[in-house]
Amino acid sequence: MPAISGxxxxxxxxxxxxxxxTALALAEGGAQVIVHYGRGKTEAEAVVAEICSRGGKAExxxxxxxxxxGAHKLAKQVRAVVGDRLDILVASAGITKAATIEETTVEDFDRLFAVNVRAPFFLMQQLLPILRERSSVVLFSSIAVRSAGGPISAHAATKGAVETLTRQFAAALGARGxxxxxxxxxxxxxxxxxxxxTEAGIEFALGMQALKRLAEPQDIGRVIAFLACDESRWITGATVPVECGSKLWCE
Ligand SMILES: NC(=O)c1ccc[n+]([C@@H]2O[C@H](COP(=O)([O-])OP(=O)(O)OC[C@H]3O[C@@H](n4cnc5c(N)ncnc54)[C@H](OP(=O)(O)O)[C@@H]3O)[C@@H](O)[C@H]2O)c1
Structure with a gap:
């Protein structure tokens, strides 16, 4: 992936x-990666160590x-590391909560929207000054927007909001490249x-998919690395389904 080197x-x-x-895939392509974490300090440091041991640059x-x-504080730290240019922003942090409509509390609902929607929105806002011509942003939706696979209506609504933000941001920022x-x-x-x-979860996933193996995080990370690099320069405002044909059965 030469287009992300440096x-x-x-x-x-x-x-x-x-x-x-995704962090590992971007580092493999030669990018300097800021590895954000919430509570997983040890895990994040292990990711940084893995990248550095392969000759990459990360913190x-x-x-x-x-x-x-939270997003404001993160943006401040990012600007302290990269200065005035951020080429790639991937907002992967997210939470889910399985709960029926009756079980969903106001606290759950607010937390889901805070982490999955508010944080990416304000991260974009705070990092806008350092997103430049050819910068690429990747947000996280889910198949849950288009399928009813379980009691996750509040979670699915957050992902619907992310798809709306994706189009709005793409339209607003296109003129800046x-x-x-x-x-x-x-x-x-x-x-x-x-x-x-769970057995039920695996059966559900394999039943939907065209290929009969469960997705690994790397399967998604590689696609994000593609969206981050200049090879995908003519794709913007899109939500890319990375679900192995699952919608073939859902629509
Ligand atoms: N896994 C799936 O099947 C699936 C399917 C569709 C969409 N997605 C979406 O893909 C994205 C990644 O999912 P995943 O399954 O890889 O998640 P995961 O393994 O549960 O990891 C979640 C990540 O988000 C961070 N995070 C969660 N709450 C946070 C908070 N309050 N503050 C800061 N960081 C926080 C966690 O950081 P710490 O652990 O350091 O706190 C962790 O790094 C999410 O947006 C998810 O909705 C996942």
Whole structure:
């Protein structure tokens, strides 16, 4: 991936799961990567160590994205590391909560929107001054926007909001040469994805997919690396389904 060599990248939620795989993929392509984490300091430091041991450049930064000023604090730290240019922003940090409509509390609802929608919005706002011509932003949607796979209506609504932001940001920033896209994975065998570890979860995922193996975080990370690099320069405002044909069965 020569088109990202020497570029600067921030990956939120890079201490584990898809964010971790994305940080490793971007570093493999030659980018300097800021590995953001919430509580997983040890895990984030291990990602940094892995990148550095392969000759790459990375550092870990912490910020609680559920906090009102979490995105602002993160942006400040990022600017201290990269200065006046951020080439790649991947907002992978996210939470989910399985709960029926009846079970969903106001606190759950607010926290889901705080981490999944408010944080990426204000991170974009705070980093706008250092996003330049050919910078690429990747946000996170989910197949949950287009399928009803379980009791996750509040979570799915956050991802619908992210897809709306993707189009709005892309339209607003196109004139500056900044691209904004989203990825929409289906079931991924990520660290905290308990669903993908149950027999029912695996059966559900494989039943939907065209290919009969569970997605690994790397499967998503490689696509994000493509969206981050100049090879995808004619894609913006898009939500890219990275779900192995799952929608073939959902639509
Ligand atoms: N896994 C799937 O099947 C799947 C499917 C569709 C979409 N997605 C989306 O893909 C993205 C990544 O998912 P994943 O499965 O890789 O997640 P994961 O393994 O659960 O990791 C979540 C990441 O987000 C960070 N995070 C969560 N809450 C945070 C907070 N309050 N402040 C700061 N960081 C916080 C975590 O940091 P710490 O651990 O350091 O606190 C962690 O690095 C999410 O947006 C998710 O909605 C996932």
């Amino acid at each position: 570029k600067t990248a921030l990956v939120t939620g890079a201490s584990r799961g898809i964010g971790r795989a 870990a930064v912490a910020a609680d994205l559920a906090a009102q000023d 900044v691209r904004v896209n989203a990825v929409a994975p289906a079931v991924v065998r990520a660290d905290r994805s308990t669903f993908a570890k």
